[in-house]
Structures are given as C-alpha cells and as structure tokens.
Amino acid sequence: MSNPSTPDPGPAPGAAVAADAQGMTVVARTQAQMVRRRFFRHRAAMGGLVVLALIVLLAFSSIGFASVPGWWDKDYWSIATVENGGRPTLSVLPTWLGGSGMHLGEHPFGQDNVGKDYFALTMRGVQQSLTIAFVVGLVGTFIGTLVGATAGYFRGRTEAVLMRFTDVMITIPLLVIAAVLGRRYGSSGIVVLGLVIGLVTWTGLARLVRGEFLSLREKEFVEAARAAGTSARRIIVKHMLPNIVGVIIVAATLAIATAILLEAALSFLGFGVQDPDTSLGKLISNYQTAFSTRPWLFWFPGVFIIAIALSVNFIGDGLRDAFDPRQNRVRD
Amino acid sequence: MLVFIVRRVIVSFFILLAATFVMYLLTANAGNPLGDLQESRAPNREALIEARIRLLNLDTPAPLRYFIWLKGAAGCLVPFAMECDLGQNLQGQDVTALLGVALPQTLQLVIAATVLAMVLGITVGIVTALRQYSSLDYTVTFSAFLFFSLPIFWVAVLLKEYGAIRFNDWLADPSVPIGVAVVLGVISGLFWMIVISGDRTRRLTTFAAAFVASAGALWLLSETRWFEDPGLGIIVIAVTAVGIAFLTTALVAGFTYRNVLYAALASAGIGIVCHFALASVLDDPSGLTIVGLALVTVAVGLGLGYGLGGLQRRQAMQAAVLTGLGTGALLFLDRLLGAWDTYSDQVGGRVIATIGARTPNFDGTFWEQGLDRATHLILPTIAIVLISFATYTRYTRSSMLEVLNQDYVRTARSKGLAERGVIVKHAFRNAMIPITTLMAFDFAGVLSGAVITENVFGWTGLGRLFADSLRAVDPNPVMGFFLIAGTAAVLFNMLADIAYAFLDPRIRLS
Numbered sequence: 001m002s003n004p005s006t007p008d009p010g011p012a013p014g015a016a017v018a019a020d021a022q023g024m025t026v027v028a029r030t031q032a033q034m035v036r037r038r039f040f041r042h043r044a045a046m047g048g049l050v051v052l053a054l055i056v057l058l059a060f061s062s063i064g065f066a067s068v069p070g071w072w073d074k075d076y077w078s079i080a081t082v083e084n085g086g087r088p089t090l091s092v093l094p095t096w097l098g099g100s101g102m103h104l105g106e107h108p109f110g111q112d113n114v115g116k117d118y119f120a121l122t123m124r125g126v127q128q129s130l131t132i133a134f135v136v137g138l139v140g141t142f143i144g145t146l147v148g149a150t151a152g153y154f155r156g157r158t159e160a161v162l163m164r165f166t167d168v169m170i171t172i173p174l175l176v177i178a179a180v181l182g183r184r185y186g187s188s189g190i191v192v193l194g195l196v197i198g199l200v201t202w203t204g205l206a207r208l209v210r211g212e213f214l215s216l217r218e219k220e221f222v223e224a225a226r227a228a229g230t231s232a233r234r235i236i237v238k239h240m241l242p243n244i245v246g247v248i249i250v251a252a253t254l255a256i257a258t259a260i261l262l263e264a265a266l267s268f269l270g271f272g273v274q275d276p277d278t279s280l281g282k283l284i285s286n287y288q289t290a291f292s293t294r295p296w297l298f299w300f301p302g303v304f305i306i307a308i309a310l311s312v313n314f315i316g317d318g319l320r321d322a323f324d325p326r327q328n329r330v331r332d
Numbered sequence: 333m334l335v336f337i338v339r340r341v342i343v344s345f346f347i348l349l350a351a352t353f354v355m356y357l358l359t360a361n362a363g364n365p366l367g368d369l370q371e372s373r374a375p376n377r378e379a380l381i382e383a384r385i386r387l388l389n390l391d392t393p394a395p396l397r398y399f400i401w402l403k404g405a406a407g408c409l410v411p412f413a414m415e416c417d418l419g420q421n422l423q424g425q426d427v428t429a430l431l432g433v434a435l436p437q438t439l440q441l442v443i444a445a446t447v448l449a450m451v452l453g454i455t456v457g458i459v460t461a462l463r464q465y466s467s468l469d470y471t472v473t474f475s476a477f478l479f480f481s482l483p484i485f486w487v488a489v490l491l492k493e494y495g496a497i498r499f500n501d502w503l504a505d506p507s508v509p510i511g512v513a514v515v516l517g518v519i520s521g522l523f524w525m526i527v528i529s530g531d532r533t534r535r536l537t538t539f540a541a542a543f544v545a546s547a548g549a550l551w552l553l554s555e556t557r558w559f560e561d562p563g564l565g566i567i568v569i570a571v572t573a574v575g576i577a578f579l580t581t582a583l584v585a586g587f588t589y590r591n592v593l594y595a596a597l598a599s600a601g602i603g604i605v606c607h608f609a610l611a612s613v614l615d616d617p618s619g620l621t622i623v624g625l626a627l628v629t630v631a632v633g634l635g636l637g638y639g640l641g642g643l644q645r646r647q648a649m650q651a652a653v654l655t656g657l658g659t660g661a662l663l664f665l666d667r668l669l670g671a672w673d674t675y676s677d678q679v680g681g682r683v684i685a686t687i688g689a690r691t692p693n694f695d696g697t698f699w700e701q702g703l704d705r706a707t708h709l710i711l712p713t714i715a716i717v718l719i720s721f722a723t724y725t726r727y728t729r730s731s732m733l734e735v736l737n738q739d740y741v742r743t744a745r746s747k748g749l750a751e752r753g754v755i756v757k758h759a760f761r762n763a764m765i766p767i768t769t770l771m772a773f774d775f776a777g778v779l780s781g782a783v784i785t786e787n788v789f790g791w792t793g794l795g796r797l798f799a800d801s802l803r804a805v806d807p808n809p810v811m812g813f814f815l816i817a818g819t820a821a822v823l824f825n826m827l828a829d830i831a832y833a834f835l836d837p838r839i840r841l842s
C-alpha cells in the first residue's frame with residue numbers, strides 16, 4: 001500500500017470485489033491517520049478551527065504585532081476627537097436590503113470615551129487573550145506532564161512528595177491564586193502574567209497523567225524496555241508519553257479555553273492586564289456601566305471572548321472524540 | 333473504613349496547613365502594603381507607616397510572620413478554649429468580624445444557585461443521555477458549550493440590563509403586544525418540539541399545542557393585567573399539585589399499582605385544603621412557622637404513605653412526602669407573589685434589583701421581606717446556574733451513557749424489568765457515583781467562584797471582601813477568605829473521597 005490515505009484498497013482486483021461486496025474492504029491506517037480523519041470529520045471542531053484561524057488572522061494582521069505594522073491605519077493608544085457619539089460605522093447590510101452597504105467606515109467598532117479607535121482596542125484585546133492562552137497552555141501542559149509523568153513512573157517517595165504538592169496547589173482555588181499572582185505580576189506584561197498563571201494551572205493535568213502512567217508502567221513493552229537497559233528518561237519520553245499524547249492534547253486545549261476566561265475574569269476584577277495596555281476583560285470592565293448608552297463598547301469584546309472560547313472548546317471536543325472514539329459510541 | 337477515614341482526615345489537615353503557608357507567602361508578596369502611605373502627603377506620614385508596620389508585623393520576615401498568623405488562627409480550631417484571632421484589616425477591624433458578616437451573604441447566594449444548577453443539570457443530562465443523537469441532544473450539547481464559554485461577568489451585565497432595568501421599565505406598563513405574544517409562542521413551540529421528539533405528526537402537534545398554549549396564555553395574562561399583581565390562584569395551584577403527584581409517582585414507583593398514586597394525590601389534596609385552612613396563620617408568619625409547617629408536611633406525608641401504601645409502603649411514603657413538599661412550595665410561591673403589589677409600591681416599581689442582597693432599611697411583612705430577598709437573588713442565581721449547569725449536563729450525560737452500556741443494565745432489561753426501573757434503579761444510581769465527586773468539588777469551588785458574581789451584583793460577601801482587600805494589599809482579610817475557601821475545598825474533597833469509597837467498594841479494597 002503505497003499511499004494509505006487514498007480510499008482505494010490495495011489487494012488484487014478480484015479479491016477486492018468480493019470483499020467490497022461483503023463490505024469488508026479495510027484500508028490500513030496508522031493511528032495518527034485515524035485520529036486525523038476522525039478530527040476532520042467532526043463538523044463542530046472544524047467550524048471552531050476555521051473561526052479561530054480567522055480571528056487569529058484578523059487580530060494579528062489588522063493592527064500588527066510587536067513592531068510589524070498591520071493593514072489597519074489606526075492604533076489602540078492614540079486619542080482622537082469623538083465623532084458621531086463614537087457610534088460604530090461598520091455596516092454589513094447591503095443596500096438592496098435597506099442597509100447602507102457593506103463597508104468598514106472610519107471606526108468600524110466605534111470609539112471609546114476619549115476617541116480611541118475601538119476596533120484597534122478590541123483587536124489588541126484579542127491578541128492579549130490569544131497570547132495568554134497560548135503561554136498558559138504551553139507552560140501548564142509542560143509542568144503538568146513533567147510532574148505527572150515523574151510521579152507515575154518513579155512511584156515511591158518521589159510520587160508521594162509530588163502528589164502531596166499537587167494536592168496543596170489544588171486546594172487553592174484557581175481564581176484566588178491567579179488573582180493574588182496577577183496583583184503582583186499584572187503590570188509586567190501579558191507574557192509574564194501568562195507564565196505565572198501557567199505555573200498554577202498544571203494540577204489537573206498532573207493528576208491525569210499520573211493516573212495514565214500508573215497503568216502504563218505495568219505494561220509489557222515498558223518492562224521490555226527496562227530489561228533492555230533503557231534509561232528512565234528515554235522510557236518516559238519515547239515509550240510512554242506517545243501513548244497518552246491524546247489525553248495531554250485534549251487537556252491542553254481545554255486548559256487554553258479556561259485560561260482565556262480566567263484572564264478575562266482577572267482583568268475584569270482589575271488583577272490582570274494593567275493600563276495603558278488593554279485586554280478583552282478589561283474593556284468589558286471599563287465599559288460595563290456604559291451599556292445602556294453605548295452598548296457596542298460592551299458587545300464587541302464580549303462577542304470575541306465567546307467566539308474564541310467556544311471555538312477552542314469545540315476543537316477540544318473534536319480532539320477528544322478523535323483520540324477516544326469509545327466515549328462517543330451509540331448505545332446498543 | 334474507619335482507618336481510611338482517619339488517614340484521610342490527617343492528610344487533609346496537613347494539606348490545608350501547607351496550602352495556607354503557600355498562600356500566605358504569595359499574599360505577602362502580592363504588593364506593597366505601605367504603598368498608599370508612602371505616596372501620601374499626610375503630615376503624620378511617618379507615624380502612620382510606623383503604626384501599620386506594627387499592625388501587620390511587617391518587621392518580621394514573611395515566613396516567620398506566617399507562624400504569628402497561624403498561632404491566632406489555631407484558636408479557631410478550639411472554639412471556646414482559645415480566642416479565634418485572624419488579625420485585623422488595614423482599618424483595624426477584626427477579620428473574624430468581617431468574615432462573620434460576609435459569610436452568610438455568600439452562603440445565601442451560592443447554596444440555592446448550586447443546588448438548582450445540580451438538579452437542573454443532572455435532569456437534563458439524563459434526558460439527553462436517554463435520547464442520544466436526538467435534536468434535543470444536539471441542542472443541549474451546543475448550549476452547554478456556549479454556556480461554559482460565556483464569561484460570567486458578561487452574562488451578569490446583560491442580565492442587569494435586560495433582566496432588571498428594562499424589565500422594570502416594562503413593568504411600569506405591563507402589556508404584551510400581540511406580535512410579541514406570537515413570537516414568544518413560536519419560540520415556545522420550537523422548544524417543546526425539540527424536547528418532545530418523535531415523528532413528524534407528533535412534532536407538528538406538539539408545536540401547535542405549545543404555540544397556542546403559550547401565545548394564548550400570554551395574551552390572556554396581558555389582557556387581565558396579571559403582571560401588575562401576579563399570583564398563581566387556586567386553580568393553577570391545584571392543577572400543578574396534581575401534576576406533581578403524578579410526576580413523583582412516575583419517578584418513584586410507576587403506575588402498576590395504584591396505592592402510591594392515591595397517597596400522592598391525597599397529599600396534594602391536603603396541601604390545597606391547607607391553603608384555605610391556614611389562611612390566617614400565613615398572613616404574616618415567622619420563619620419558624622414555615623419550618624414547622626414543612627416538618628408537619630413531612631410527617632403527614634409519611635403518615636399518608638404508611639396508611640395508603642399497602643405493599644408499596646416505602647415508595648408511597650416517598651411520593652407523598654415529595655408531593656406534599658412540592659405543593660407547599662407552590663403555596664409559598666403564591667403567597668410571595670401575593671406581596672408583589674405592596675412590595676412594588678414600596679420600592680417605587682423597581683422590582684428586580686441589580687445591586688446588593690436586600691433593599692436598605694426595608695421593612696415589611698414576612699412575605700414582603702421574602703420577596704425582597706427573592707428579587708435580589710434572582711439575577712445572580714441565574715448567572716451562576718447558567719455557568720455551572722453546563723458542566724453537570726455534560727458529565728451526567730457521559731456518565732449515564734457509560735452506565736447504560738454496562739452488562740448489568742442489559743441483564744436488567746433482559747429480565748423484563750420495566751424501563752423506569754432500569755433507569756431509576758440500575759442506571760441512575762451507578763451513574764451518580766462519579767457525579768458525587770463533581771458535586772463536592774463544585775460546592776468547594778462556589779465560595780471562590782462567587783468572587784466575580786458578587787463584584788458585579790454588589791453583594792458584600794466573601795468574594796467581594798477578597799477582591800477589595802487584595803486590591804488594597806490588605807493581607808489579613810485575604811488570608812481569612814482563603815482559610816474559609818481552603819477549608820471548604822479540603823473538607824469537600826475529603827467528603828468526596830469518603831463518599832466515593834462508600835459508594836464504590838472497589839476503591840476501598842484496592
């Protein structure tokens with residue numbers, strides 16, 4: 001079978017016809033191919049992926065990132081005169097439907113109190129949310145996997161110490177510890193904030209990975225590797241981790257969704273991103289009282305938070321189904 | 333089992349100790365507690381700084397300061413022998429006193445909401461599991477994903493605007509235009525069509541019936557000016573009570589033998605009679621009277637079940653008690669709504685509140701005060717329920733699906749057991765085992781989860797205390813909050829472990 005991804009069966013034509021007639025044609029697929037196939041067939045997850053990709057593209061191309069300029073001509077810090085009460089100029093209704101045509105206008109999302117362009121502000125907030133989510137996901141997943149794998153593989157005293165430490169960290173509610181850390185590090189920039197939040201969000205994954213490792217380490221292939229004199233590090237990285245990569249990826253995706261909402265909540269409470277920078281949670285917090293007069297200041301950041309969190313959650317669900325199709329079986 | 337529990341208690345204690353230590357160090361480093369004074373231009377600045385250093389023992393390094401704090405906190409373990417001292421806040425108030433004020437508020441807010449979220453979430457989860465891959469299942473799954481992608485503060489602001497401000501405006505002249513009634517009727521029709529799935533004819537009939545019923549009811553309520561002085565009325569109460577009787581019977585025993593149904597119906601009937609008999613007692617009762625009446629209801633229910641139950645005595649007692657309590661709740665609701673008119677006048681027509689736990693300086697009858705609390709609770713409760721309801725639905729659904737695939741469920745079916753028995757007795761109980769853990773986690777988490785809700789809705793509970801103190805770099809109240817939240821977390825995790833071991837013996841033995 002030269003190209004396993006094509007649906008055509010490989011065996012001799014005569015045999016294939018007979019097998020086809022019985023519905024018995026089986027295409028050999030590797031584990032990774034099966035996972036990919038199941039994931040791409042998950043409609044909600046694909047939808048989530050597309051939406052997320054569009055949002056990432058929009059946020060990073062419009063106002064640019066770091067020192068790279070984007071295609072949008074305004075920035076999120078310049079103060080301007082408020083035109084037309086700061087009303088959004090975005091119009092999506094074509095003229096033949098009675099709207100004013102599809103155009104962005106001068107300030108598609110309107111302007112805030114001091115005339116800053118709200119589109120640029122929102123895009124900056126999206127960038128912040130995505131950055132923090134990425135950093136938290138990376139740091140949390142790395143630490144969680146490390147702690148869980150070490151505890152589960154070595155057992156004994158190492159496990160006792162590590163898991164008791166995990167218990168201690170799990171006792172402190174996530175929002176509480178994140179708020180205390182955010183109070184200290186919120187002003188040091190989004191990446192630092194993401195790092196410290198990542199340092200406290202690994203506990204769930206550590207427990208999960210340890211549980212998987214406890215059963216994996218008793219398997220024959222691990223025994224064989226150990227008997228062959230393989231080092232512990234190599235057994236963990238090469239032999240055991242690939243077996244639970246699904247669990248880790250799914251947990252990481254869901255941790256990213258949690259991190260987005262957590263950052264928004266922290267910034268809303270004032271313990272996250274600090275002035276002059278901004279984030280989606282902070283925008284909502286700033287303009288929650290303006291809702292009855294200028295609702296768009298409240299709607300746009302909110303819709304973006306929900307869109308990001310929802311698409312990440314859907315992707316996570318799709319990945320879970322792809323890695324563990326047993327959970328989804330139809331009742332007999 | 334005893335050894336297991338004792339070991340668990342000891343471990344939990346040390347975990348809590350370590351967690352407070354970690355938290356203390358983090359809090360001590362969260363900011364500069366002298367920051368506001370160092371920037372101030374007060375003439376006695378040096379003296380103020382000196383006083384605060386003494387108040388917070390700032391000249392001791394943080395790890396040692398923890399032990400000073402711990403010594404005071406240890407007193408809280410022995411209620412009468414030693415004094416419970418959690419230090420003071422920056423204004424010199426005792427933290428224990430602050431917590432004493434804040435804790436009841438938070439409990440009021442979260443307990444009802446969490447219980448409601450659990451009941452709703454588990455019910456919906458089971459129904460979706462029983463109808464896997466129906467349109468209901470897809471709708472609920474999508475809503476669950478949507479709900480836990482919602483930032484709670486965003487929902488809260490929306491609720492304040494539409495649930496309170498605009499709703500109160502509308503209450504000033506409550507009329508439902510015919511167009512709105514039709515639209516709401518269509519929505520209700522679609523809702524019921526999704527819930528009661530089936531073939532095309534059944535769907536269309538459901539849609540039509542729900543549409544006519546909802547739109548008609550709205551139109552009728554609007555025409556009769558019901559919204560100005562809402563109430564249930566005895567007919568609605570009676571019909572609903574009978575409905576409750578049938579529902580509890582269906583869940584507890586099924587309709588094969590009639591005894592259970594008779595007991596439940598009798599219970600509902602006595603409840604409705606009491607509506608008239610107790611009218612004078614219920615004009616302005618005390619909280620104690622209500623509790624007393626609830627106890628009497630339970631007793632009467634037990635008696636009815638015992639007398640009428642026959643062979644199904646136990647089920648009859650359960651059904652009668654549940655029906656009695658349900659009917660009582662209906663009567664309670666009716667009385668609360670009865671106070672609507674006078675309450676609305678007293679608060680100037682702004683019935684649904686957006687801020688705080690009660691209207692300041694409000695005084696009235698038991699029902700008016702009850703309504704006052706209810707109108708303050710309703711929006712934060714909706715916000716909390718929306719968010720945590722989703723988790724329960726998902727977990728219950730997957731747990732139930734898992735159980736329904738087990739061999740013992742197939743065995744139960746092949747024995748010829750009725751579907752009700754299979755689901756309620758064999759599947760549901762086993763599906764609930766993993767959910768207990770989730771419940772325990774959730775109860776532990778709600779105390780801290782209320783931080784945002786309390787901030788948006790202006791409740792002066794624990795979460796508000798925490799956020800305000802952290803903002804002002806005031807370490808002692810933050811630690812006081814954590815002591816409660818952390819103890820709750822440890823305690824409930826421990827209870828979850830013990831409950832799990834109790835429910836699933838395999839855990840204990842391994």
